[in-house]
Amino acid sequence: MPVFRDDSSAEITAALGALPSGSAVSVVATRLLDLFTSGSIAPGTRLPPERQLAASLEVGRSAVREALAALEILGIVDVRPGSGTYLRGTVSELLPQSLSWGVLIGERSTAELLELRSGLEIYVARLAADRLTEAQLASLARQIDRMRGSVGDLKAFVKADLAFHHELATSADNSVLLDLLQIVRSLLRIWVDRAVQDEQHARTALDEHEAVYRALAARDADAAASAMAVHMATASARLAAAQSTTADETGAAGATGAAGATGAAGATGAG
Numbered sequence: 509m510p511v512f513r514d515d516s517s518a519e520i521t522a523a524l525g526a527l528p529s530g531s532a533v534s535v536v537a538t539r540l541l542d543l544f545t546s547g548s549i550a551p552g553t554r555l556p557p558e559r560q561l562a563a564s565l566e567v568g569r570s571a572v573r574e575a576l577a578a579l580e581i582l583g584i585v586d587v588r589p590g591s592g593t594y595l596r597g598t599v600s601e602l603l604p605q606s607l608s609w610g611v612l613i614g615e616r617s618t619a620e621l622l623e624l625r626s627g628l629e630i631y632v633a634r635l636a637a638d639r640l641t642e643a644q645l646a647s648l649a650r651q652i653d654r655m656r657g658s659v660g661d662l663k664a665f666v667k668a669d670l671a672f673h674h675e676l677a678t679s680a681d682n683s684v685l686l687d688l689l690q691i692v693r694s695l696l697r698i699w700v701d702r703a704v705q706d707e708q709h710a711r712t713a714l715d716e717h718e719a720v721y722r723a724l725a726a727r728d729a730d731a732a733a734s735a736m737a738v739h740m741a742t743a744s745a746r747l748a749a750a751q752s753t754t755a756d757e758t759g760a761a762g763a764t765g766a767a768g769a770t771g772a773a774g775a776t777g778a779g
Contacts, residue, residue, distance in 0.1 A: 640679035
């Protein structure tokens with residue numbers, strides 16, 4: 509298959525083709541990934557703008573934006589503010605990332621990733637209770653303080669939450685476990701920012717993190733695992749709800765776009 513020129517936005521969008529109305533973000537990302545790993549686009553090629561991709565795929569721009577965000581996390585594309593989105597590597601370089609794309613092919617896969625993350629986080633808490641240093645415990649306390657101080661600022665709260673979990677995973681002192689958690693978190697990250705949607709969610713999450721911290725400070729592995737299990741149950745429910753909301757919004761956007769296109773066609777015909 510010939511390689512597209514760097515300025516061939518029309519050929520790229522034509523190669524994508526339309527998706528069924530209301531397609532989930534994961535379906536949009538999979539269609540883009542299929543094209544990117546086909547060998548038809550040279551590394552470094554600038555991709556068409558979001559609006560052009562959305563029009564070609566016949567989905568909402570939000571679905572394209574989130575799909576590209578997921579592919580950026582996997583290292584497949586490079587989003588440069590003010591410049592555009594670029595394909596990163598050759599087919600052989602992209603294949604390992606595409607294999608990591610166990611990414612959320614619908615809600616069933618999301619549920620499986622959430623189950624895996626829960627099991628890993630619980631085991632991390634158990635290991636960390638025995639292995640973390642006093643310096644690492646102090647760092648976890650600082651993240652708790654950051655969370656407590658940003659309950660009214662959800663974006664800052666989520667950053668502190670992620671930092672707590674990363675520090676905790678590091679303190680378990682198991683590099684393979686840390687890598688696995690990083691992969692799972694990356695695959696779920698497109699919904700993490702939406703999981704804490706109001707101040708009550710933040711306060712609940714804060715209470716759960718404090719319970720984990722108290723068990724860690726007491727060096728009680730069983731209590732740490734139990735507290736993390738409670739947190740993972742509510743956190744997984746919030747992430748699943750965020751994923752469902754995203755799918756509903758994408759479907760609504762697709763339906764609105766299709767209705768608008770039909771209406772426009774009708775008006776043109778009437779004129």
